[in-house]
Amino acid sequence: MTSAVTPTGVVVAPPGLERAEWLRVRRAGIGGSEVAAVLGMSQYVSPREVYLDKVGELPLDRPRDPALEEAAFWGHVHEPTVAAVFADRTGLAVVEGPGTLAHVERRWMLANVDRYVLAEGESTPSSLLEIKTRSAFQLDEWLAGVPDGPALQTHWYLAVTGYAHAHVAALLGGNRLIIHRVERDEGLIEHLVALVGEFWQGVLDRVPPPVDGSEATERLLGHLYDVRPKAVTVADPDEVLPLLERRRELKERAARTEAELREVDNSLKAAAGEAEVVKVQGQVAYTWRQNGPFAAKRFAATHPSLAAQYRRPADALDADRLAAELPDLHRQFRARRLIVNTPKDTAA
Template sequence: MKANRHTAAPAAVVVAPSGLEREQWLAVRRQGVGGSDIAAALGMSRYTSPIELYLDKVGELGDMPRSPELVEAAFWGHQHEPTIAKVFAERTGLGVVEGPGMLAHVDRRWMLANVDRYVIEPGERTPSSLLEIKTRSAFQLEEWLLGVPDGPALQTHWYLAVTGYAHAHVAALLGGNRLLIHRIQRDEGLIEHLTELVGRFWQNVLNRIPPPADGSEATRELLAHLYDVAPDSVTVADPATVLPLLEKRAAVKAREQEVADELRLVENQLKTAAGESEIVKAAGETAFTWKQNGTFAAKRFADAHPALAAKYTHQVDALDTKRLAAEHPELFRKFRARRLVVPAKKETSC
């Protein structure tokens, strides 16, 4: 059906109209926590860590590089959204309308929601639930067949908490050709728990108390791009903070080496069992393979067959980083990755 506008949800008020300029919209988002923030606030996001979300909310994140893959995924998700909403309406017989903009809970204005669509029952004039729309890879099909995965489920419950609706629908397009539709019933216990946990995060934002760094890949990526570093600058750290961390790192690195050695031993024993065969079977099934399909040893090939190597060698365009570093040292430094290096302890002489 043709999209139209409607008033705010039962428990929410409009805090930003739809069609707002992006910078204004982002400014409003920083005044609270939205559905797309929930996984990060709880430390459950693969792409955004709690500390990154905190820095964004306090306006200290700055311009961070965005993954081209995520940008592309977001683009196609936006492009497919109207089509998915239309097909959802056709397959369910329910009406689908767009909302008035960004919503906030009527009592807790820091609880924000940007709902994809609102759902109207046949014969009714006002929405009775909401629709969350997702576009996902075909590799996630099995997970979605079992229900709504944790991240989208928490986001949808957050929207139920903000809007006051009793249920929601989630429509996910998997691999571009499989639409799955799930219904989520409001869970008061989960909503209460979510509100409490995310409320603590938001209170820390208001109090300017950053969350601790965690071990996620998202935090590693953040810290690699977060600071503008002065060459050879020095920080005098509290020994009580740094030294225990260095000891813990040394212990973890030692365990890492032990695990690597043990893994190498087991794999060498498996390779011995394979011998000249590429496929090893046990109990009538393929147990493992050791095929000659890995990285090509170019240098070894060139040493053994120099004439053939010369025949198949071609020039490629490559960035002259040495020249760039010599002629533009500050710019070169700006695009270098930061490396964490812990010097080996010097042995004391007896």
């Protein structure tokens, strides 16, 4: 039996693995960076995507959003610096870990810890350090504490390792380091293990999580399948007809809400008149400033000669030419549109 390297953590993969092999190791369980997604709390990854990855229905090393790749790159670059500054400012020694850990009893609980922390006079780690690199716009959130996503990841690592506390160091905007100490919360950990364990059992049983309404799921479904042009699926009416009826009801409600909201906004605009700022009881209640999008077409129609002076050539991709010369490649990058047929009125 493998010996524990932390109170409850055992090594299941050494450091420095090739990326493909490391990704295969990750498919054997749930890692800390996936917990928020499993719980439906990630804006980038849905529970459905995590499930499809774990059962091998997605490419092992599929491309990610370029913005996320860029953020991950800079996070990796800054990680040693943040660790060194954390050690300098806290007086706590930090060391790199022995690789990917799993819980000694629940091997599907995985952790890739950024650094391990040794208190003064200790020869073995007694806590861990989670390192984050974030935008300066998140400073207020981090000043108030560790945000939900990183907090869940940190508690997951505490669950795997068995440590009593952890440290989180976040570099905000490249020039502000925020350090928090996170105490182990047994109630939260028990809840996390139960919820994520239920998800993992679904992976083992090949029972996918339900489709949710997140933008992450919308993006996933838009690019998940290789579309077969003009292919037809005969759907179960008991499944699809209630969804279509629910969709119709929601669309009607949205239209009513939009009209009511427009009525309220128009009344507010009428009350503003020619003023840009409206005050109520001495306080600014709302503004209606002339600083919105520029009406280029209306300007060009009203002042054609002046508009001609301010035109500039656009450097744009010729999608029509691409479609004509490389239709199959063009199709791969077209978005899928959902168009629901409205039943025709067959009344005499």
